[in-house]
Amino acid sequence: MDCASNWEYKTLINELTQGIEHTKQLREHFHSADSTSENQELLLQRILSSYEQSLLILKWSGSTVQSPPALPPSSGAIESSVSVDGSPKSDDKKRSFQDHQELIDISKKRKSQPTWTEQVKVSAESGFEGPIDDGYSWRKYGQKDILGAKYPRSYYRCTYRHMQNCWATKQVQRSDDDPTVFEITYRGSHNCHQATYSAQQPTWPEKQEFKKQAVYQTGQYSNQALMNLRANLRVNTNDLDKNETATCHFSFPPTFSSGLTDDSRHFQISHVDDNLIGGGYSPSFVSPTTPESNYFSVSSSCQMNGYGMVHNLHHSESDLTDIFSANTSTTSSPIVGDFSLDQLDLDPNFPFDNPNFFS
DNA sequence: AGGATTTGACCCTT
DNA sequence: AAGGGTCAAATCCT
Numbered sequence: 001m002d003c004a005s006n007w008e009y010k011t012l013i014n015e016l017t018q019g020i021e022h023t024k025q026l027r028e029h030f031h032s033a034d035s036t037s038e039n040q041e042l043l044l045q046r047i048l049s050s051y052e053q054s055l056l057i058l059k060w061s062g063s064t065v066q067s068p069p070a071l072p073p074s075s076g077a078i079e080s081s082v083s084v085d086g087s088p089k090s091d092d093k094k095r096s097f098q099d100h101q102e103l104i105d106i107s108k109k110r111k112s113q114p115t116w117t118e119q120v121k122v123s124a125e126s127g128f129e130g131p132i133d134d135g136y137s138w139r140k141y142g143q144k145d146i147l148g149a150k151y152p153r154s155y156y157r158c159t160y161r162h163m164q165n166c167w168a169t170k171q172v173q174r175s176d177d178d179p180t181v182f183e184i185t186y187r188g189s190h191n192c193h194q195a196t197y198s199a200q201q202p203t204w205p206e207k208q209e210f211k212k213q214a215v216y217q218t219g220q221y222s223n224q225a226l227m228n229l230r231a232n233l234r235v236n237t238n239d240l241d242k243n244e245t246a247t248c249h250f251s252f253p254p255t256f257s258s259g260l261t262d263d264s265r266h267f268q269i270s271h272v273d274d275n276l277i278g279g280g281y282s283p284s285f286v287s288p289t290t291p292e293s294n295y296f297s298v299s300s301s302c303q304m305n306g307y308g309m310v311h312n313l314h315h316s317e318s319d320l321t322d323i324f325s326a327n328t329s330t331t332s333s334p335i336v337g338d339f340s341l342d343q344l345d346l347d348p349n350f351p352f353d354n355p356n357f358f359s
Numbered sequence: 360a361g362g363a364t365t366t367g368a369c370c371c372t373t
Numbered sequence: 374a375a376g377g378g379t380c381a382a383a384t385c386c387t
Contacts, residue, residue: 140364142379155378159363171378 117185119175136190138170150176158192166192 138156146153151174158166168188175181 139362141381143365144377144379147376153377157379169378 114189115185115187117183120182120184121178122180122182134184136168146173149173151179158190160192164192166190168192 137159139159139161140154140156142155143152144155154172156170156172158164158168160166168186168190170187171185173183173185175183
């Protein structure tokens, strides 16, 4: 058994255990006089998330005969009808059939990849023309005018797609309503090692200043900072649909800069300037839920691994000196649910040190 | 020179 | 057939 399968197994157990625990808690709530509908809703959400994540894992385990890293090395060109050198692919019928089957499989996999959307607000004052970096290294591979959209949509794939077989992609769409807001749709999770070194090698020159200031700060967290975080961190999941798309916002106070180190389960957030937004860090913890579910479920936090079934990243602290969608309080979507660390039932066994918790 | 971006063409899905 | 997603040659940038 490889580490990925082992991780999935443990995660599955964890999810199901969480589901049971939350169900028990909900039962207690039903018999409790001080039970509020919010608490019940939260528990229901957590239970749902646990089961949804479990199903997702099972779905992946069942459908993924080959884990993504085992995809053909040339899979990047699979969708092309012409080989790299321009010559037609083999006309061998058997081979063509296999290619066709592979195409179908890949298509299915892509469809079933976890997808989520973040909205990132950039500051005009700071001169950002586009969405800020998210800690990963992306390579733009296309741009498209979208019907009804004022701005074109940009397509990015992981820079290390071929080197490390990382199939994460993202789409960046500037909001029609608010040009300073970018809607970033992530598909698939990273299974590459880039999170570590991309932190030292910003890929978007125009964002380097921002990154130096906000995204990759590695300062020690303080209690005050943690309290600030607790007081101000908000997660919103709204407009969730059957395509497992979620939108989340994190609101931080100005001049906030903190990092939670090992004791705080590798959870680090940095925010320095009110205009600085750390965006795009794949919030895998946003679980597929119903439109009414606006609560953040820790138990569902780390399982949206998609193509990142093999969790082979370094588990060093530096990997997690990233930021996820640290937005200012101004957002274009309504804040429906509030979240603070106090609300979280942190499971001691919860794999916060799994890099895909934030990827 | 090598890597990243641009952009028109092609492919797939609906 | 239309629209979205991806490819890959051309071009740009460092």
